[in-house]
Amino acid sequence: GAVVSQHPSRVICKSGTSVKIECRSLDFQATTMFWYRQFPKQSLMLMATSNEGSKATYEQGVEKDKFLINHASLTLSTLTVTSAHPEDSSFYICSARTMTGAQQETQYFGPGTRLLVL
Amino acid sequence: AQSVTQPDIHITVSEGASLELRCNYSYGATPYLFWYVQSPGQGLQLLLKYFSGDTLVQGIKGFEAEFKRSQSSFNLRKPSVHWSDAAEYFCAVGASNTGKLIFGQGTTLQVKP
Numbered sequence: 492g493a494v495v496s497q498h499p500s501r502v503i504c505k506s507g508t509s510v511k512i513e514c515r516s517l518d519f520q521a522t523t524m525f526w527y528r529q530f531p532k533q534s535l536m537l538m539a540t541s542n543e544g545s546k547a548t549y550e551q552g553v554e555k556d557k558f559l560i561n562h563a564s565l566t567l568s569t570l571t572v573t574s575a576h577p578e579d580s581s582f583y584i585c586s587a588r589t590m591t592g593a594q595q596e597t598q599y600f601g602p603g604t605r606l607l608v609l
Numbered sequence: 610a611q612s613v614t615q616p617d618i619h620i621t622v623s624e625g626a627s628l629e630l631r632c633n634y635s636y637g638a639t640p641y642l643f644w645y646v647q648s649p650g651q652g653l654q655l656l657l658k659y660f661s662g663d664t665l666v667q668g669i670k671g672f673e674a675e676f677k678r679s680q681s682s683f684n685l686r687k688p689s690v691h692w693s694d695a696a697e698y699f700c701a702v703g704a705s706n707t708g709k710l711i712f713g714q715g716t717t718l719q720v721k722p
Contacts, residue, residue: 495652525708533714533715534699534714535653535710537709540709582650586653586710596641596660596703596708597643597658598655598703600653600654600655602651603651603652605650
Protein backbone atom coordinates (compact mmCIF):
# COMPACT_ATOMS: atom_id res chain seq x y z
CA GLY A 492 0.00 0.00 0.00
CA ALA A 493 0.83 3.73 0.00
CA VAL A 494 2.09 3.95 -3.55
CA VAL A 495 2.77 7.28 -5.22
CA SER A 496 3.37 7.61 -8.94
CA GLN A 497 4.78 10.43 -11.03
CA HIS A 498 4.46 11.11 -14.70
CA PRO A 499 6.52 11.59 -16.73
CA SER A 500 9.63 10.00 -15.30
CA ARG A 501 11.84 11.98 -17.64
CA VAL A 502 11.19 14.97 -19.85
CA ILE A 503 13.31 17.08 -22.15
CA CYS A 504 11.95 20.40 -23.34
CA LYS A 505 13.05 23.55 -25.09
CA SER A 506 13.72 26.75 -23.20
CA GLY A 507 10.58 28.86 -22.91
CA THR A 508 8.10 26.02 -22.96
CA SER A 509 5.99 24.76 -20.05
CA VAL A 510 6.11 21.31 -18.57
CA LYS A 511 3.49 19.60 -16.41
CA ILE A 512 4.37 16.88 -13.92
CA GLU A 513 1.67 14.73 -12.35
CA CYS A 514 1.76 13.17 -8.91
CA ARG A 515 -0.81 10.54 -8.00
CA SER A 516 -1.51 8.60 -4.85
CA LEU A 517 -2.61 5.23 -6.20
CA ASP A 518 -4.13 3.45 -3.23
CA PHE A 519 -4.89 6.13 -0.70
CA GLN A 520 -6.31 9.61 -0.46
CA ALA A 521 -3.89 12.41 0.20
CA THR A 522 -5.20 15.68 1.49
CA THR A 523 -1.66 17.03 1.42
CA MET A 524 1.03 16.58 -1.18
CA PHE A 525 4.49 18.07 -1.21
CA TRP A 526 6.79 19.03 -4.06
CA TYR A 527 10.55 18.83 -3.71
CA ARG A 528 13.49 19.65 -5.88
CA GLN A 529 16.76 17.78 -5.69
CA PHE A 530 20.06 18.81 -7.23
CA PRO A 531 22.76 16.20 -7.93
CA LYS A 532 24.41 14.84 -4.81
CA GLN A 533 22.23 17.04 -2.60
CA SER A 534 19.33 16.66 -0.26
CA LEU A 535 15.72 17.42 -1.02
CA MET A 536 14.54 21.01 -0.99
CA LEU A 537 10.87 21.55 -0.22
CA MET A 538 9.27 23.79 -2.82
CA ALA A 539 5.65 23.86 -1.80
CA THR A 540 2.86 22.21 0.15
CA SER A 541 -0.24 21.37 -1.81
CA ASN A 542 -3.59 20.93 -0.08
CA GLU A 543 -6.59 19.55 -1.91
CA GLY A 544 -9.02 22.25 -2.90
CA SER A 545 -6.91 25.19 -1.81
CA LYS A 546 -3.95 27.21 -2.96
CA ALA A 547 -0.50 25.82 -2.50
CA THR A 548 1.85 27.21 0.12
CA TYR A 549 5.26 28.00 -1.29
CA GLU A 550 8.54 28.00 0.57
CA GLN A 551 10.57 31.15 0.74
CA GLY A 552 12.43 31.84 -2.46
CA VAL A 553 10.24 29.66 -4.67
CA GLU A 554 8.50 31.60 -7.44
CA LYS A 555 4.81 30.74 -7.34
CA ASP A 556 4.21 32.11 -10.83
CA LYS A 557 6.93 29.91 -12.23
CA PHE A 558 6.01 26.71 -10.42
CA LEU A 559 2.25 26.37 -10.64
CA ILE A 560 0.73 23.77 -8.39
CA ASN A 561 -2.78 22.40 -8.63
CA HIS A 562 -4.30 19.84 -6.26
CA ALA A 563 -7.69 19.24 -7.80
CA SER A 564 -8.51 15.91 -6.20
CA LEU A 565 -7.51 13.77 -3.24
CA THR A 566 -5.30 11.64 -5.46
CA LEU A 567 -3.75 14.08 -7.92
CA SER A 568 -1.47 17.08 -7.71
CA THR A 569 0.28 18.70 -10.65
CA LEU A 570 3.36 20.88 -10.89
CA THR A 571 3.72 23.02 -13.98
CA VAL A 572 7.08 24.60 -14.68
CA THR A 573 6.22 27.63 -16.79
CA SER A 574 8.58 29.21 -19.29
CA ALA A 575 11.25 26.73 -18.37
CA HIS A 576 14.90 27.69 -18.54
CA PRO A 577 18.05 25.58 -18.29
CA GLU A 578 18.46 26.48 -14.62
CA ASP A 579 15.14 24.75 -13.95
CA SER A 580 16.70 21.45 -14.97
CA SER A 581 16.53 19.23 -11.92
CA PHE A 582 15.01 16.18 -10.32
CA TYR A 583 11.50 16.90 -9.04
CA ILE A 584 9.98 14.60 -6.45
CA CYS A 585 6.51 14.64 -4.99
CA SER A 586 5.22 13.06 -1.83
CA ALA A 587 1.78 12.39 -0.45
CA ARG A 588 0.87 12.36 3.18
CA THR A 589 -1.51 9.80 4.59
CA MET A 590 -3.79 10.84 7.37
CA THR A 591 -5.48 7.63 8.30
CA GLY A 592 -4.87 5.11 11.03
CA ALA A 593 -1.38 3.95 11.86
CA GLN A 594 0.11 5.66 8.84
CA GLN A 595 -0.74 9.08 10.11
CA GLU A 596 1.84 11.74 9.39
CA THR A 597 3.88 9.62 7.01
CA GLN A 598 4.96 10.94 3.64
CA TYR A 599 5.29 8.52 0.77
CA PHE A 600 7.37 9.57 -2.17
CA GLY A 601 6.98 9.26 -5.89
CA PRO A 602 9.81 7.98 -8.10
CA GLY A 603 10.73 11.45 -9.28
CA THR A 604 10.79 13.29 -12.62
CA ARG A 605 14.02 14.26 -14.31
CA LEU A 606 13.59 17.55 -16.17
CA LEU A 607 16.14 18.72 -18.69
CA VAL A 608 15.63 22.11 -20.30
CA LEU A 609 17.68 22.75 -23.43
CA ALA B 610 15.64 26.40 14.51
CA GLN B 611 14.68 22.96 13.34
CA SER B 612 17.46 21.04 11.67
CA VAL B 613 18.79 17.59 10.94
CA THR B 614 22.47 16.73 10.75
CA GLN B 615 23.94 13.63 9.24
CA PRO B 616 27.62 13.93 10.16
CA ASP B 617 28.86 11.33 7.69
CA ILE B 618 28.62 12.32 4.04
CA HIS B 619 30.07 9.07 2.77
CA ILE B 620 30.51 5.68 4.43
CA THR B 621 32.09 2.53 3.04
CA VAL B 622 31.56 -0.84 4.68
CA SER B 623 32.34 -4.38 3.66
CA GLU B 624 29.51 -6.69 2.77
CA GLY B 625 28.44 -8.60 5.85
CA ALA B 626 29.75 -5.96 8.24
CA SER B 627 27.54 -4.01 10.59
CA LEU B 628 26.40 -0.50 9.81
CA GLU B 629 25.47 2.57 11.79
CA LEU B 630 24.42 5.82 10.17
CA ARG B 631 24.25 8.81 12.46
CA CYS B 632 21.49 11.38 12.65
CA ASN B 633 21.13 14.28 15.05
CA TYR B 634 18.19 16.61 15.13
CA SER B 635 17.17 19.90 16.61
CA TYR B 636 13.45 20.28 17.22
CA GLY B 637 11.47 22.05 19.92
CA ALA B 638 8.76 19.50 20.50
CA THR B 639 8.63 15.73 20.42
CA PRO B 640 9.81 14.92 16.92
CA TYR B 641 8.46 12.58 14.34
CA LEU B 642 11.57 10.92 12.91
CA PHE B 643 12.09 9.08 9.67
CA TRP B 644 14.75 7.30 7.69
CA TYR B 645 14.41 7.09 3.92
CA VAL B 646 16.61 5.40 1.33
CA GLN B 647 17.13 6.57 -2.23
CA SER B 648 18.66 4.56 -5.03
CA PRO B 649 20.22 6.50 -7.93
CA GLY B 650 17.60 8.23 -10.06
CA GLN B 651 14.78 7.04 -7.86
CA GLY B 652 12.40 8.47 -5.32
CA LEU B 653 12.63 7.89 -1.59
CA GLN B 654 11.55 4.71 0.13
CA LEU B 655 10.53 4.78 3.77
CA LEU B 656 12.72 2.51 5.89
CA LEU B 657 11.24 3.22 9.30
CA LYS B 658 9.69 5.89 11.46
CA TYR B 659 9.34 6.91 15.08
CA PHE B 660 6.33 8.73 16.45
CA SER B 661 6.17 7.61 20.08
CA GLY B 662 6.46 4.57 22.33
CA ASP B 663 9.28 2.06 22.08
CA THR B 664 12.45 3.96 21.24
CA LEU B 665 13.87 1.07 19.22
CA VAL B 666 12.00 0.79 15.95
CA GLN B 667 12.24 -1.91 13.37
CA GLY B 668 12.00 -1.20 9.69
CA ILE B 669 12.14 -2.92 6.37
CA LYS B 670 15.17 -4.67 4.90
CA GLY B 671 16.55 -5.54 8.34
CA PHE B 672 17.12 -1.96 9.44
CA GLU B 673 16.44 -0.59 12.90
CA ALA B 674 16.86 2.78 14.57
CA GLU B 675 16.99 3.97 18.13
CA PHE B 676 15.58 7.26 19.35
CA LYS B 677 17.66 8.80 22.11
CA ARG B 678 16.06 11.95 23.41
CA SER B 679 18.99 12.84 25.67
CA GLN B 680 21.34 12.82 22.70
CA SER B 681 18.87 14.18 20.14
CA SER B 682 19.80 11.27 17.95
CA PHE B 683 18.07 8.73 15.75
CA ASN B 684 20.81 6.48 14.42
CA LEU B 685 20.11 3.83 11.82
CA ARG B 686 21.65 0.37 12.20
CA LYS B 687 21.88 -2.89 10.35
CA PRO B 688 23.76 -5.92 11.69
CA SER B 689 24.90 -7.26 8.32
CA VAL B 690 25.04 -5.13 5.20
CA HIS B 691 24.21 -6.51 1.76
CA TRP B 692 25.58 -5.17 -1.52
CA SER B 693 22.05 -4.07 -2.43
CA ASP B 694 22.04 -1.66 0.51
CA ALA B 695 24.37 0.69 -1.35
CA ALA B 696 22.35 3.89 -1.74
CA GLU B 697 21.75 7.35 -0.31
CA TYR B 698 20.19 7.48 3.14
CA PHE B 699 18.25 10.44 4.46
CA CYS B 700 17.19 11.16 8.00
CA ALA B 701 14.25 13.52 8.43
CA VAL B 702 12.27 15.14 11.18
CA GLY B 703 8.60 15.90 10.64
CA ALA B 704 6.67 18.85 11.98
CA SER B 705 3.49 17.51 13.55
CA ASN B 706 1.43 20.59 12.72
CA THR B 707 2.35 21.09 9.05
CA GLY B 708 3.57 17.65 8.12
CA LYS B 709 6.65 19.19 6.53
CA LEU B 710 9.82 17.16 6.55
CA ILE B 711 13.23 18.58 7.26
CA PHE B 712 15.90 16.45 5.70
CA GLY B 713 19.51 15.90 6.62
CA GLN B 714 22.17 16.21 3.98
CA GLY B 715 22.19 12.51 3.32
CA THR B 716 24.79 9.77 3.72
CA THR B 717 26.07 7.82 0.76
CA LEU B 718 26.64 4.18 1.60
CA GLN B 719 29.10 2.21 -0.45
CA VAL B 720 29.38 -1.55 0.10
CA LYS B 721 32.63 -3.32 -0.69
CA PRO B 722 32.48 -6.94 -1.85
